[in-house]
Amino acid sequence: MFQEISEESEWELIEQWVARSDKLFLKKLSRNDTSWADDKRKHQAGFYIPRAIREAGFFPPLTAQPEKPHIFHSDCPTFWPQTGEHKPSGMRHYSNKGPETHFTVIPHDLFRGLSPASWLLGGHLVEPVAGAKYWFVVINSTSQDAEILETALDISAEFHFDILDPEQILKASVLDTDASDELIERINDAITKGTLDRLMASVGRLPAPAEIAEEARAAYFKTTRVRKLDPFDMVAPGDAIMRISRDFEFQIFKGYELRRRAVEIIVALRHHADMTSAVVRGFPDLDRIFLSASQQRKNRAGRSFEYHLAEMLKSGNLKFEEQAILGGRRPDFVLPDKAAMMPGADRGYLEAVILSAKTTLRERWKQITHERFNSAIFLATVDDRVSRQALDEMQAADITLVVPESLKTSKEAAYSGHSNVISFKDFFETEIGQKRPSLLKLQLKQLI
Template structure:
């Protein structure tokens, strides 16, 4: 089990809870655990809206000599190690207490937690806290840390529909399902198709839309929401945030609705095959069911990369940036070459832009492209470590990230010279340094 439980155990704890708090950990929420000396933090901060809710135990002033400090001690349960900790929440209500210039301060610090469970975490990891229906070993709360690069983090993000700009929130422990109206409509459609003997025809009409179609629908929705006519990166505010929102939230929501209808119909066909007993069909058709769900997982992963590519290309196209997509040279095929592959090595203005929705170790192959042009790696991944960012810098690779991720407390991007935003890429690297890349009207 280790210090980071698997999803089936996390799910079991969620089901025993009446309320759930999820926080994407900021750098200072976990950095203390990797320090030789704990310093003054030794825990994580509770956001003000959560602290002022009724989720955590009520704080009181326990020291009349320091009336600006409120605190509470309470037992907490940590399933990863099976231990109960005597934890403390402290609220320092004033800055410079006792002085004429004392001002309100909003810091709720949670200490008394297992240091080892916060060690060596990837940026943007998650903290899950459940308020239990019934105490466990005298504790009314359980805590689990989920590393952001784990499969469990992906499941949590999907199950609770955490948006790209998620930082923290309170949730009902019942895992969110599709909207009732959408679900009921699908059930009715499937029941009718089975009754009419038209299930095969229904499945054909529910085929998954091509990636380009999904991307176009998502872009149209974003433009409608924001009152825009195009996705010109030189005129829209924060183009990187726009791409992240379209790809990770809007398009994914459209995709999930289409996937539900298509995959549910495929499974229904197996369960009602030849009018037989559904249990018998389930067992005999297990291999086929397994193939359906494997295909679904693989399609989701490939969709994310294609989605990102479509939306970045829309920025290039609407900004009239001369580019060539999927150009092949020297046995390599980067996502984009600016202006085109014929210019590589011809002058110093050629640019190679590669896209990775998630990096891990796959960025290292880009170092081989250094002789051909300036290398920019665009990503919406907020889990990249400081060590990886430094290594990319030593390999002359510049990261291009959404504007909100560059300054986010949860990521390790801020303060790194080789990390720029989408806005900076288009304004500085294209318009200022390489104006010839912009095609005339």
């Protein structure tokens, strides 16, 4: 059984240890990094350190063992704040078995029952603690702390591992320096001129989700020189949607969000005499503002994914209808249309499809199991944290998961080897183009 979302955040504890470090190591854990903890038959007990990290100077150099020159070793005593354990950890590299290095002697319980794509965060201590030169924490990908980490570091969809500066976590910024300086200047100027309300009116409304989604696609097109989201012309259409929604759009959204929330906070606290009274007496306003911001982020993510998927369906010339009400249910997309899903419709099983879209699955995928209309059910997602148990349950419910191409083969996700998980490319080319060509609009060139 995989762990549920943690109710208690350990982020304050993590920040304390980050502040005592001069370098950080962050890795998205793969199945090989954690599977041993749940399988007593496996003798391996540790995670792997990529060669690039091993050679980056974060860990001490490896030395060969005289009696076995192909085995390299290094002592790395560690402290694990979540359990309070000190461990005589070490690195072991077998030069005849590949480039990766095995990091061993670690707390088993921290790695047991983790969701896919969880995180390992560690630091090199400025001052050793009881002989330990390194500390590590394990962050379940479904926890509050994972969300904080991913937001603070602005982690891209393609991230696997890296060496970080502690300031990247302690002083995470959502805008570049120039943009931040410009915003500060605008706010100070408005305060001086008494036009703060006017500034609030100009930045107080975030653009509609559809507008931000369109802006994100435009930024993606400009960066990649792709002209449109035609899935039949793209090598990896799923990866494109994932990059647009996770990276491009989130950056754009955070820029709008900072401008709005910064001015909103100043407007709410401006009448207090000093900073102390502003924070204490104005706390209810601050609490309301940040709660609103958190809720808005969650709502935005789901809708944006649907907008980008709809754009891909349009660019691929598929017949579809959005949010059609069917028997009390409202699937995200029905192909070709609502009429084909009605009882008694004159069509075959392969002439219609239910396509749902969920940025993150958790237990919400079960909502679509009621959407049965004599057609296949596909569920599109960019979530890399879906457990093997959930995948087995979806297969039993005859639901096919559609994921980005890189996630289908990712070592961190649990999708590889599951027959009910396909890539976006397979969905469009095989499930639609080959098996259900009637769901494609007739092209002009086919008529000539």
